[in-house]
Amino acid sequence: MDVVLITAAAARHDYVFDGEGRVTDSLPALSTLASDSAVFSCAYSGAPASKTTMRVLLTGTHATGQSAAELPTLLERFEDAGYATAAFHGNPDD
Structure with missing residues (x-):
């Protein structure tokens, strides 16, 4: 199994994720990667x-x-x- 951990400091949740927890179209490459990945849209600092x-x-x-x-x-x-x-x-x- 491949593991890719992507972190982005100071990225607003509503810019990266839509209301359903899916990656928004504002980040097309990340959205494509996320479509075939486990995505954790709830995070705590x-x-x-x-x-x-x-x-x-x-x-x-x-x-x-x-x-x-x-x-x-x-x-x-x-x-x-x-x-x-x-x-x-x-x-x-x-």
């Missing part, structure tokens, strides 16, 4: 800032917990299970 939220998402811990360097990440857990992993981002500040 683990912290008020994107950088901390990503740490929460990738380590499965609370925002006030340990530093990320001390914890295995989601990618490491997939690697341990035999998956090839990669990560890409477009934030020039990270």
Whole structure:
């Protein structure tokens, strides 16, 4: 099974999803991918800032917990299970 995790910081829910939880036509490539995928349209942020939220998402811990360097990440857990992993981002500040 292939696993693709797509995250978008500061994307408004009503821009990405319609009232039925389907990806809107405003993102045609994502809409095409979503049509043959499991999509989770209800999400909750683990912290008020994107950088901390990503740490929460990738380590499965609370925002006030340990530093990320001390914890295995989601990618490491997939690697341990035999998956090839990669990560890409477009934030020039990270």
